[in-house]
Amino acid sequence: MRFIFFALLKPMAKTFALFTPDWFIDLASSAISAETVAQYRSLIDYVIWPLVQIALMLFIVATLVAYLVYAERKVSAFIQARLGPMRVGPWGLLQPLADLIKLISKEDIVPDKADKFIFPVAPMISVIAGFTVLSVLPFGPSWLHISDVNIGLLFVFAFSSVGVLGIIMAGWSSNSKYPLLGGLRSSAQMVSYEVGMGLAIVGALMFTKTLSMVGIINQQLQSGVWNIVYQPLGFFIFFTCGLAETNRTPFDLPEGESELVGGFHTEYSGFRWSLFFLAEYTAMLVVSAVATTLYLGGWHLWGVTAPLWGMGPLVDPQTSPNLYAVVGLLIFAAKTAPLIYVFMWFRWTFPRYRYDQLMDLGWKWLTPAALANIVLTGTIYLVVKEFLGPLDDPANLGAKIAMSLAMLLVATPIVFALLALINRRTAGYDIAEQRRRQVMARAERQARIVAAEVK
Amino acid sequence: MSWKKVFSKFLLFDLFKGLQVTFKQQVPSEIITEQYPKVRPVVSERFRGAPRLNLDPDTGETLCIACNLCALACPENCIEVGWENREVVAHGRPGQKRKVLTTFLFDTSRCLFCNLCAEACPTNCLELTQDFELASYTRKSFIWDREMLEHGREIVKYKR
Numbered sequence: 010m011r012f013i014f015f016a017l018l019k020p021m022a023k024t025f026a027l028f029t030p031d032w033f034i035d036l037a038s039s040a041i042s043a044e045t046v047a048q049y050r051s052l053i054d055y056v057i058w059p060l061v062q063i064a065l066m067l068f069i070v071a072t073l074v075a076y077l078v079y080a081e082r083k084v085s086a087f088i089q090a091r092l093g094p095m096r097v098g099p100w101g102l103l104q105p106l107a108d109l110i111k112l113i114s115k116e117d118i119v120p121d122k123a124d125k126f127i128f129p130v131a132p133m134i135s136v137i138a139g140f141t142v143l144s145v146l147p148f149g150p151s152w153l154h155i156s157d158v159n160i161g162l163l164f165v166f167a168f169s170s171v172g173v174l175g176i177i178m179a180g181w182s183s184n185s186k187y188p189l190l191g192g193l194r195s196s197a198q199m200v201s202y203e204v205g206m207g208l209a210i211v212g213a214l215m216f217t218k219t220l221s222m223v224g225i226i227n228q229q230l231q232s233g234v235w236n237i238v239y240q241p242l243g244f245f246i247f248f249t250c251g252l253a254e255t256n257r258t259p260f261d262l263p264e265g266e267s268e269l270v271g272g273f274h275t276e277y278s279g280f281r282w283s284l285f286f287l288a289e290y291t292a293m294l295v296v297s298a299v300a301t302t303l304y305l306g307g308w309h310l311w312g313v314t315a316p317l318w319g320m321g322p323l324v325d326p327q328t329s330p331n332l333y334a335v336v337g338l339l340i341f342a343a344k345t346a347p348l349i350y351v352f353m354w355f356r357w358t359f360p361r362y363r364y365d366q367l368m369d370l371g372w373k374w375l376t377p378a379a380l381a382n383i384v385l386t387g388t389i390y391l392v393v394k395e396f397l398g399p400l401d402d403p404a405n406l407g408a409k410i411a412m413s414l415a416m417l418l419v420a421t422p423i424v425f426a427l428l429a430l431i432n433r434r435t436a437g438y439d440i441a442e443q444r445r446r447q448v449m450a451r452a453e454r455q456a457r458i459v460a461a462e463v464k
Numbered sequence: 465m466s467w468k469k470v471f472s473k474f475l476l477f478d479l480f481k482g483l484q485v486t487f488k489q490q491v492p493s494e495i496i497t498e499q500y501p502k503v504r505p506v507v508s509e510r511f512r513g514a515p516r517l518n519l520d521p522d523t524g525e526t527l528c529i530a531c532n533l534c535a536l537a538c539p540e541n542c543i544e545v546g547w548e549n550r551e552v553v554a555h556g557r558p559g560q561k562r563k564v565l566t567t568f569l570f571d572t573s574r575c576l577f578c579n580l581c582a583e584a585c586p587t588n589c590l591e592l593t594q595d596f597e598l599a600s601y602t603r604k605s606f607i608w609d610r611e612m613l614e615h616g617r618e619i620v621k622y623k624r
Contacts, residue, residue, distance in 0.1 A: 090489060090495055090497075091496075092495055095499065358483050359479070359482065429474075
């Protein structure tokens with residue numbers, strides 16, 4: 010047992026776990042005894058503290074997700090001049106609890122002809138994939154994130170793709186037509202939008218030069234500029250693809266309440282259904298958190314956790330590390346929350362795309378735009394570096410301004426022109442135009458038939 | 465395509481316009497949902513609801529003179545007035561025979577709240593009030609008798 014721990018678990022844990030914060034050691038020392046704690050220090054560092062962290066994280070995120078449902082209901086209500094949930098607790102604040110009790114106590118229905126093994130597994134896969142991603146998200150500095158993997162961003166993308174597997178399995182195993190259609194749509198949609206999303210972040214990665222989430226945040230602190238300034242287009246593409254990845258409106262074709270009766274989760278009920286719900290909102294949280302990390306500077310805000318114009322930071326990481334961690338978490342939340350609000354706002358504003366429009370947007374607009382973004386970012390980066398010096402230097406203000414202006418005023422029009430060129434034949438296709446073309450084609454066909462008969 | 469159209473297409477003006485509309489909707493003062501059992505809705509001034517037979521505020525006796533005009537005015541025939549001729553002491557003159565109201569039935573399930581009965585009433589006795597909670601569990605209980613009309617229905621208060 011000891012051998013297994015030291016030979017296998019310890020090196021593994023060393024790569025993933027951070028070090029235990031002092032307050033936890035103090036707490037453990039006062040609860041048990043200082044000697045015992047010192048004796049089992051490595052066990053605490055590599056096993057117990059990460060487990061405590063994971064348990065805390067799961068509890069907090071699950072609660073948060075439940076309240077995201079509440080927030081979504083409130084936002085939708087306000088947009089529609091309603092009040093939303095008001096009855097359970099003040100302003101309906103205990104509604105998530107009531108929902109939870111309801112969902113757990115509901116009957117768990119498995120359809121007669123459903124695949125008895127895959128059907129229960131599908132929601133689990135969705136939820137596990139969603140929660141696994143949380144382990145690399147940098148919610149806050151030092152002890153507030155579970156791990157800092159050097160391929161963090163790749164890990165996030167890999168696992169959010171696995172989440173789609175759950176949806177496809179649910180669609181297949183239900184053995185019913187609506188879920189199957191939902192699953193089919195989901196698979197096609199994910200394949201299309203994963204490409205655009207993956208390409209969109211490449212532009213930002215040129216500046217960060219690392220895939221580690223903490224590394225990305227620190228790079229933005231050192232360079233002094235959030236990546237969204239350099240990558241407005243990249244952020245837009247990332248966010249749009251993120252909408253599609255999380256099955257949110259206007260890309261909620263797999264769910265399609267009005268046409269597919271709920272799509273892939275039509276046959277699910279009670280707790281299994283709520284697992285899908287949990288997965289959807291977790292995915293929303295993850296996409297917003299990744300966007301915050303990659304484009305909005307993560308937990309740093311100049312003036313609070315970092316120096317601003319020669320003044321020292323309000324909260325010093327050296328003197329008060331715990332306060333620094335909590336403030337960082339709050340800043341991260343303050344940056345993520347507006348993005349989540351935008352998700353909800355979009356949902357109650359835009360109608361769903363038609364399937365062909367979805368494919369059009371994915372392959373003919375977002376993917377080429379992301380590709381062009383990579384090429385242009387690289388070119389402008391090199392040019393700026395050649396003439397105005399390196400961008401990483403915080404004192405080199407001219408290069409930063411030139412870079413951001415060039416991305417906005419040079420790169421964006423070029424990308425737009427390219428998109429116009431690619432879509433010149435189909436850009437103006439609204440439904441009236443399509444009908445007109447159909448009518449013309451039919452008339453042409455008729456004329457051809459008549460001509461053949463005359464011959 | 466004109467330049468304006470191209471611009472609005474690429475800068476997604478239409479989408480932003482839509483977002484603007486939904487964002488502006490979120491004014492808390494413009495919420496029209498009413499918290500009904502907790503907060504009573506304000507009905508309009510000329511709303512006509514539950515009927516009532518008014519009493520004389522001085523003597524506490526009914527104002528109805530059993531003239532039957534309301535029953536005659538009613539297009540649905542949902543009013544039934546019952547009376548008898550009785551000697552009454554009125555205005556200090558004894559021994560005069562008069563119509564006196566005995567029963568009054570008002571079928572609220574058939575009533576269309578047209579207010580013709582109240583307009584026909586010469587003594588302003590019958591009136592349609594602003595009370596709108598007329599729902600009931602049985603058909604029989606829709607027929608209001610004189611007691612209910614004069615003193616109002618027993619209202620079961622909403623409790624948590």
